[in-house]
Amino acid sequence: MYLIAKQPYVKVQREVSSIEQRDVEYERIIYMYDEKIVTQHREFSIENVLDMSYRVVGKTGGLLYLHTIKGVYSYTVKSSPQQFIDAFKEHLK
Numbered sequence: 001m002y003l004i005a006k007q008p009y010v011k012v013q014r015e016v017s018s019i020e021q022r023d024v025e026y027e028r029i030i031y032m033y034d035e036k037i038v039t040q041h042r043e044f045s046i047e048n049v050l051d052m053s054y055r056v057v058g059k060t061g062g063l064l065y066l067h068t069i070k071g072v073y074s075y076t077v078k079s080s081p082q083q084f085i086d087a088f089k090e091h092l093k
Helices: 082-092
Strands: 003-016 021-033 036-038 043-045 049-056 062-068 071-077
Touching (some): 021 082
Antiparallel strands (some): 003 071, 021 036, 049 062
């Protein structure tokens, strides 16, 4: 198993206390290997990923979508994941 590409993404978690509410961003990375795609809490076999797409949201960043046989998973990215998507499509050839 070897690494093909990686893509940073952020997980925004809302924390609420008795006096305030705040959003905390956690920086994470999606790793694409020849056999699977791995995130912090999920693992997808490469055969189960049908496609990837990207939608710009706001002025910077957007959403990276992983289309799998079990549904669509979205990941918030701060920069274009086009190289990551291109690497995936090239690997599937």
